[in-house]
Every structure is written in structure tokens, then in C-alpha cells.
Amino acid sequence: MPLNDTVKRVTDRVIERSATSRRRYLDRMAAAKSQGPARAHLSCSGQAHAFAAAGEDQSRLAEVSAGNLGIVTAYNDMLSAHQPFERYPTLIRDAVRAAGGTAQVAGGVPAMCDGVTQGEAGMELSLFSRDVIALAAGVALSHNTFDAAVYLGVCDKIVPGLIIAAQSFGHMPAVFLPAGPMTSGLSNDEKAKVRQRYAAGEATREELLASEMAAYHGPGTCTFYGTANTNQMLMEFMGLHLPGSSFVNPNTPLRDALTVEGAQRALSLSALGNHYTPVANVLDEKAYVNGIVGLNATGGSTNLLIHLIAMARAGGVILDWEDFAELSEVTPLLARVYPNGLADVNHFHAAGGLGYMIGELLGAGLLHDDTQTVAGEGLEHYTQEPKLIDGALTWTPGAGESLNDKIVRPASDPFQPTGGLSRLAGNLGTAVMKVSAVAPEHRCVEAPARVFHDQDAVKAAFKAGAFAEGDVVIVVRFQGPKANGMPELHSLTPMLGILQGRGQKVALVTDGRMSGASGKVPAAIHVCPEALDGGPIGRIADGDIVRVDGDTGALEVLTTGALDRPLATADLSDNQWGVGRDMFHAFRNTVGSANTGATVFGDF
Known part of the structure; x- marks a missing residue:
């Protein structure tokens, strides 16, 4: 199917608008790549510091020829979506050792929960936390001892912040490893009804708390289609997740197999391997246009109208809201996931999910199919779904048709003809x-x-x-x-x-x-x-x-x-102090407008 005229026109406009900044960015990444593995240039004392706690991996690290994978983690056990990451460093280290490399936790980044801070003073730090996360990830990777990186993050500001940082180190490959959604509990619709009854004075606080805890009941991402799960969609549409990995539940054999494969894949994409794929080549203008199409086709979070602009600017790509609006006009709405419908993301995944939608959008000429991804060249990889067959991870063709047309529909018969x-x-x-x-x-x-x-x-x-x-x-x-x-x-x-x-x-x-x-x-x-x-x-x-x-x-x-x-x-x-707000005075003074990404970084 030929590329839709509007998608082509918007993409060409983004490329033209970004020409100077994108070239400047790519030149910087080429210069960084040309320096080779930085740890080879460290002093003996520097290397000793970097390898001192590596145990059995010390000799491989000293050899330099063995790839070293940096882990940037947003783990904490207060966020249900991030609690599963506690186990990931061990899985990743073992996986990389089996492939002949090494892995180290480069550093951690903060991760706050907007669900906890809704209506509270702490919410005033939420948006700024994205740029703090980017800064923290930059510090983590500044030791410059890594050949590739994996990023462990899911929720609202965490993925955008990690993307900004990954592009600052865009000469290295990056694979994002999700944790997956919690299993379905009390339906989002029932939860919303109790909230309305409470607001109207018709339900007690005890009833409200019982309802909320029945909905948010275990490890994993919240199951409604908010910013966290929109982030996961974007990572597939933009080629930084393994295909079909976004909505596999935590602590399952398939989830662990995908984590292992993702770690090994990241190292194989480094300059030491045969398939060098730096993140600078993955996140280009076409990838961002694909992300915007995915945002519209799924009815995703409005927060991404800020985050995508900030993320793109970190890689020299300049987006504006007009791009989103024009793409929305030609992108059909193919999904109904709460709050756009009654289904949650587990139901969406079971009905065909992202693989089915990507296939439909490719078939309609609404996505660029020639982008670089961590799965290889071409978005067609993301129409497949992962399975464990006899204990081995493999990808098979995804659902060729919707398995529930109340949740996902074909491009020829959408829920509505334009995006969300x-x-x-x-x-x-x-x-x-x-x-x-x-x-x-x-x-x-x-x-x-x-x-x-x-x-x-x-x-x-x-x-x-x-x-x-x-x-x-x-x-x-x-x-x-x-x-x-x-x-x-x-x-x-x-x-x-x-x-x-x-x-x-x-x-x-x-x-x-x-x-x-x-x-x-x-x-x-x-x-x-x-x-x-x-x-x-x-x-x-x-x-x-x-x-x-x-x-x-x-x-x-x-x-x-x-x-x-x-x-x-x-x-x-009263907005200047308390709950850490006094430390963000410089952020409030330097932040840009929402339509330019509401970021403190300015032009990269």
C-alpha cells in the first residue's frame, strides 16, 4: 500500500523543519561513536574503580573486546509498574554472561506515581520529574564504560525522560524492557462509578478505598489506557521494544524470556557486533511520525502531546501540535480501551493488540514500514507476537483479524474515521x-x-x-x-x-x-x-x-x-515550597511552554 499523502506531507515537513538540528545531532553522535569503547581509554585506576565490584566479570571487562551492557533502572517497590524490575538486573547479567558479555547497573532514576500524587502538592513535581530522570540517566551513563544500554521504565514521565537521555547517548544501542500490566481486577468502569458516587456524597471513604484496592491489586502497570500504557505502545510503534512485549504480564515465563532476549539483543546491536544499530538511527523523523499515528489510532494519552515533542527535540527532530492534528485527521481510531471503552489493556492484548493494529495501519499506508528497529529493519516485525514453544522464545504471525471487534477494529471499519x-x-x-x-x-x-x-x-x-x-x-x-x-x-x-x-x-x-x-x-x-x-x-x-x-x-x-x-x-x-517544591525554583524559571515540550533543556 503506498504511503498516505498526508503522512508523507507531514513527514517531509518535519524533515525539512528539523534539517539543521538533526544534522547537528547526528554529527555529534558520529563523533562519539568514532572514539570507540571508552573504557579502553580509562586509566588503570579508572578501570579498577569501574570493575572493582564486578566479581567473575572483572576479567571480561578488562579485556574490553567483550561487550558491556549498562542497565538504567527506574526500580522502586512503591510503584506497582516498577516493582517487577527488582529481579531484572540478575536476569540481565546472567543473560549477557551466557552471550559472552557483561552487564552492570549504571544507575537508578527516580520514578514517581501520578496516581499517588493526584490532587496533592507532589503533583507539581510530576512533569519536572521527566527532565530529572533524563539528567539522572545521563549521570548514570557518564562513566562512559558501556557499549549498549537497556532502560527499565514504564510509567508516565519515566519513559520520556529515559528516551531523552538515550538520545544524548545516541551512538549506543538502546532497548527498552517493560514490566507489563497487572492482571485485571475490578473493572475500570466500576471503579469510575464508585468515584462518582463518592464525589456526590453517595459512597463512604471505606467503599472508595475498597474499590480502588480491588482495581489496583498487584504488580504491573495500571490496566487502563493512560500515559504509562501509551508509553508502551509508543515503544513498539517506534521500534525500541521487542515485538509484542509491551502487554505481557509480570513474573511470567514469557515475560522473563523477553527480558533475557532484550538484554542479549541490546548487546548484539553494539558496535562490537555485526548489526550495529545505534538509537540515533532508530529514533528518526519517520519513527516519531509512526509514534504520532499510533497515539491517534489508539486514542492515547494527551500527555504525549508534550512528551513526544520534548523527546523528539533531544534527537534534533522538531515537532509541533499541527503535525499531530493533521495526522489525526487521516488516522482512524482502531481501539476502544478504557477510558475510551470498557476493555482494559489485557483485553486489548488478547483481542489482537498492538501487532494487529500495526498490521492494519501498515496495510492502510499510514505507517512508515522502512524504519530501523531493535528487531531489525522494517516495522513489519511488530506484526508478530512472541511465544514460548517447548521453552524457546519465538515469534509467530500475530492475529490477522480482530478477535473482539468491540475492542479493536480493522482500518476499513474503525470506531471513528479520525484519531483521538x-x-x-x-x-x-x-x-x-x-x-x-x-x-x-x-x-x-x-x-x-x-x-x-x-x-x-x-x-x-x-x-x-x-x-x-x-x-x-x-x-x-x-x-x-x-x-x-x-x-x-x-x-x-x-x-x-x-x-x-x-x-x-x-x-x-x-x-x-x-x-x-x-x-x-x-x-x-x-x-x-x-x-x-x-x-x-x-x-x-x-x-x-x-x-x-x-x-x-x-x-x-x-x-x-x-x-x-x-x-x-x-x-x-504556596506553590514554591513544601514536598520538595522549593528545590525546583530553577525549573519553573527556565521551563519552556507546553507546545514546545515543557522542558528545561531548550535546544539540544
Whole structure:
């Protein structure tokens, strides 16, 4: 199937826009590669320090000719998604030794859980943690003693941060090793209903806690299709996972076999092997376009509209929201996974999953099939699924058809003809909306504004009955990266759902973020410029008529003279300290806007 004209046009535009920065990046990676294995150039004292604790691997490390694999891990046992990584270093070391190489844990990176910090002060560190993770991974690899690296990370900011760092060391191969989703517990739909009942005062806190613990009940990624699982999808669409490995449950024989194979594959792709595949060659313009198509086709997390831009810039690739919007217009929505449907990621995987979807999108000419991947050249590898046959890991052709058309559908009969994301623009600036989970009749709201400067004030107004009747556009400003780190406002979701359930038309407009599991209420998020940066959102007042339209892409205030008012101000002093926020003053002062990735790194 020939490549879709829009996909080709957007790709060509990205290549042209990125020409200077991409060439500069590739020249740096070529220079790094030309220096050869750095540990060969270390002083004897330096080598002794690097190998001192390596035990039986010391002699191989000293030989230099044996490949050395660096492990960068986001392990902690507070995150269910990352707890399985505790066992990985041992599996990886044994696997690499069997292949004649060595492996060392290069370092650890922090990994926070947005589920724990939702609605709490710690959420104001969440977005910044991505760049901290990139910095920490850079420190881990700065010893420059590795020929390849594996990255152990799953959740929201962890994978994007690790990708940024991997590209800084882009002359080396990189393989990402996932942990997989937890097994299915209480359905996400049932959990959401209890949350709404609690927000309405109809369920006790004990009932709420029992519901949440029945949903989040074991090791592995949360099973809804939020940012963490969107990350896993991207790693397959962009060629950094082994095919079919994203949604294999933790602590199973197949999961362990994939971990072993991934470690050995990473070392085989180094400059010491016969199939040198540096990550700089994998993550090119075509790979990022494939990732955006995957994001749209699956109805993935809105957070990736920030992260993908930041990730791409680290490799000299310049993306903008217009690229996402144009690709969304030609990408059919092929999946219904909660919050876009009732199924969880385990059901999605069983119904054909990513392998089936990649095959459908390739067949429709919507993906570049000639990209480099850790599985070899060509995205066709990712239509296969891994199996253990007589104890041996092998790949077989994936599902040639959907095994449940309520969860995944062919490109010829999609859930909707366009993707799950919409770019909004108007006199309030630019924003994005996840439309895949919003019913068509709810996508356009034109109503009076109620303006707040934090989510706690919104909740207090709701409890006081301020939204008891009438349509409303709730505006929550001073939530951008410069103001307070751009926290997710997901804890507003149950309240907004109640208003919509009463028959009221309701929308959210904010320069902050919603969760990657944003649901059925239309939300214009990531508004740029943000209020603290002089954005028009800072001029709206209560009662102004605001129009939010996910179908036409309109984001505007209709009240005459509204934008002639002085900018509002907010007391942000409470956002400057506590729970570590005082240490992130430099981040708030230097961070870029959401539409350029909300990163502190600037241009690489």
C-alpha cells in the first residue's frame, strides 16, 4: 500500500523543519561513536574503580573486546509498574554472561506515581520529574564504560525522560524492557462509578478505598489506557521494544524470556557486533511520525502531546501540535480501551493488540514500514507476537483479524474515521483535546465561564452548589509549567462527570494538564500561552461566554472586550515550597511552554 499523502506531507515537513538540528545531532553522535569503547581509554585506576565490584566479570571487562551492557533502572517497590524490575538486573547479567558479555547497573532514576500524587502538592513535581530522570540517566551513563544500554521504565514521565537521555547517548544501542500490566481486577468502569458516587456524597471513604484496592491489586502497570500504557505502545510503534512485549504480564515465563532476549539483543546491536544499530538511527523523523499515528489510532494519552515533542527535540527532530492534528485527521481510531471503552489493556492484548493494529495501519499506508528497529529493519516485525514453544522464545504471525471487534477494529471499519486527538485554536491561544472518549454530542460547549486559580477552589465551589444548574465552562488557570509545574487536574474528573450526567453541558479550559486517562468531559488543556506567561486565559472573567469545540477546533471567548482587560494575577507563594517544591525554583524559571515540550533543556 503506498504511503498516505498526508503522512508523507507531514513527514517531509518535519524533515525539512528539523534539517539543521538533526544534522547537528547526528554529527555529534558520529563523533562519539568514532572514539570507540571508552573504557579502553580509562586509566588503570579508572578501570579498577569501574570493575572493582564486578566479581567473575572483572576479567571480561578488562579485556574490553567483550561487550558491556549498562542497565538504567527506574526500580522502586512503591510503584506497582516498577516493582517487577527488582529481579531484572540478575536476569540481565546472567543473560549477557551466557552471550559472552557483561552487564552492570549504571544507575537508578527516580520514578514517581501520578496516581499517588493526584490532587496533592507532589503533583507539581510530576512533569519536572521527566527532565530529572533524563539528567539522572545521563549521570548514570557518564562513566562512559558501556557499549549498549537497556532502560527499565514504564510509567508516565519515566519513559520520556529515559528516551531523552538515550538520545544524548545516541551512538549506543538502546532497548527498552517493560514490566507489563497487572492482571485485571475490578473493572475500570466500576471503579469510575464508585468515584462518582463518592464525589456526590453517595459512597463512604471505606467503599472508595475498597474499590480502588480491588482495581489496583498487584504488580504491573495500571490496566487502563493512560500515559504509562501509551508509553508502551509508543515503544513498539517506534521500534525500541521487542515485538509484542509491551502487554505481557509480570513474573511470567514469557515475560522473563523477553527480558533475557532484550538484554542479549541490546548487546548484539553494539558496535562490537555485526548489526550495529545505534538509537540515533532508530529514533528518526519517520519513527516519531509512526509514534504520532499510533497515539491517534489508539486514542492515547494527551500527555504525549508534550512528551513526544520534548523527546523528539533531544534527537534534533522538531515537532509541533499541527503535525499531530493533521495526522489525526487521516488516522482512524482502531481501539476502544478504557477510558475510551470498557476493555482494559489485557483485553486489548488478547483481542489482537498492538501487532494487529500495526498490521492494519501498515496495510492502510499510514505507517512508515522502512524504519530501523531493535528487531531489525522494517516495522513489519511488530506484526508478530512472541511465544514460548517447548521453552524457546519465538515469534509467530500475530492475529490477522480482530478477535473482539468491540475492542479493536480493522482500518476499513474503525470506531471513528479520525484519531483521538484534536488541536484547538482561537483568541484564547492553542490547546489540545482528547476527543476519542468524548461523545459527539458533548464535544461542543458554549457557556458562561467560571474562573478559578486552583483545583481546590473548583471542588469547594462544587460542594457549595455553585454549578447546580445551567451550562458552564470551568476555567482553571495558573496551572502551567511556569506557574506551578503543570500538575494534572484529574481529580476534577468525577465532579465534571456528575455535572455532565445531570444533563448540563460542561467543559474544562486550563493551562494545566489532565490525566492520560482523561475521559468523557471535553477538556481544552495545555492552553498556550499560559496565564503566567501573559496568555489570554489570564483575562477571562466569570460570566464571559467561552466556546470550546472539539470538532471544529475552536477555543475562544465570545464576550466583547473580554481580552481588553488587564491580566489577572495570582498568589503562587504556596506553590514554591513544601514536598520538595522549593528545590525546583530553577525549573519553573527556565521551563519552556507546553507546545514546545515543557522542558528545561531548550535546544539540544
